[in-house]
Amino acid sequence: MQAIARVNRVFRDKPAGLIVDYIGIAQNLKSALSQYSADDQRQAGVDEAEAVAALIEKFDVVKAMYHGFDYASGLAGTGHERLAVLAGAVDWILGKQHEA
Known part of the structure; x- marks a missing residue:
C-alpha cells in the first residue's frame, strides 16, 4: 500500500497518479482499504469519473503523438x-x- 500511495502523491503540476493492476492485486488492495475508517477511505484515491477523464485526456495526447x-x-x-x-x-x- 505504501508504494501505491507514493504513486498517487500530488506534486507541482501532478494532481494524482495512475495505478494499473497488471498482476491482479486490486482485490487485495480493496480488502486492505476496508480496514481503514470511513473518513480514511474518503481521503484515499480520486473520484473514478475524474480518473477516467484524466486517462482519456492523456490517451488522446499519446494517440496524437x-x-x-x-x-x-x-x-x-x-x-x-x-x-x-x-x-x-x-x-x-x-x-x-x-x-x-
Whole structure:
C-alpha cells in the first residue's frame, strides 16, 4: 500500500497518479482499504469519473503523438513482433523530439 500511495502523491503540476493492476492485486488492495475508517477511505484515491477523464485526456495526447505510426502488428503479434513494434515506437518518438 505504501508504494501505491507514493504513486498517487500530488506534486507541482501532478494532481494524482495512475495505478494499473497488471498482476491482479486490486482485490487485495480493496480488502486492505476496508480496514481503514470511513473518513480514511474518503481521503484515499480520486473520484473514478475524474480518473477516467484524466486517462482519456492523456490517451488522446499519446494517440496524437503516434499519429502516422503503424503499430497494428504489435497488438496481436508474437512477443518478438510486439518488441519490434515497441522499438519502432521509441524511435518514432525520439524522431519527433529531434524534429521539434
